[in-house]
Amino acid sequence: MIMEEKKKEEVTEDKVFRALRKQLLATPYSAPLHYNLGLAYARREQLDESITCFQQAIVYDPKLVEAYINLGGIYLRKGNLEACIEANQKALEINPNHPLAHSNLGFALIQQGKLDEGMAEYRKALEIDPNQAAVRANLGGAYFQKDDLESAIRENLKALDLNPSFALAHNNLLHAYRAKGDLEAAKTHCEKATELGFQVNPEIAKELGCG
Template sequence: MEKFENIDEYIESLKAKLKKNPQCGNSHYNLGVAYLSRRDFMEAEREFLDAVAHSPRLAEGYVQLGGIAMQRGDLESCLSYNLQATQQRPFFSVPWGNIGFVQLQLGDTDKAHKSLKKALKLDPDFVQAQATMSSLHITTGDYEEADKLLKQILEKYPNFGPAWNNKSLIHASRQEWAEAAKCMAKAEENGFDVPAEFKKEVEANC
């Protein structure tokens, strides 16, 4: 296996491979991932588009394109790319989890619930889908179910920021402001960007 000193060297190696074989979907995909690691979203998107053009069954390519669309706030494109991923690999849990997340953002809780159930049936330990399901329970007011799920997540992944944020939301809904503040601090410690309005509400009530 080749070893590289840095990401730039790896990128140049992939470009050299693609000069010899421009139709290789896997090389385009790997180059897209390398660009993503540099946060070069435009180049990454170009490579993922080439990847799925040359290897239409490469479901991971559609998932990555969906992630880039999400990053720029384009929920409809994110949904479309992840649906394409499920058409290529119906038993791949990741796009189903992403679809559920987008459907929840769009306010379609029934569809989101079905998609997330599918994701978790395919992979019961898929933590992002579990966290999104807990968000769905919070959205529909089922705090007890959300709390159960969050306890499971945090027992296994104590540094998972989104779960701490959701715990904070549950405590706030019960007006347990000191606990809400603790969980919010944990969410931020673990890299979660707590919405400013919610942060102000918790701080005002502590």
């Protein structure tokens, strides 16, 4: 049954993809069509084609914030952090209050080792929209990298308040509590992360008697 549903989804996705390409032949200067085709290519893991489409969308609508953000996301998937940062910075020039652009920028900066700059972007994202579990967990992860265990625990617990089934937050808490010496709490979050399908470090799981 699940396989049949997945096949139906793939057929529908393929129809949408072909329809977008056909529409684009008729209206080649449509920014929304280029943007939507970029999303379709991204779902098909055709990242270079996706980049081209998002870039074309920007040519025809230079203020299409979502195109910059998704372009940055594709660059991140390709490991091009500088291009990801540039795309999200351009998005923020258009809309300084876009939480996703701030959080994506923060993630890329932290990947570059710029913890303080990245955390500042996470905080800006949360000022705009405090109900972002992923940003809370990522901010908590950054605090952990700075050895601020209390703040790491606080932010990840807030993430779980927003989404109790957020596996990354449980995994982050396992590491923070373990570093703090609270092995019982670490084991609890290890077990929860494992239940939710997160690939916990096997050596740490064995150490905690988890799984």
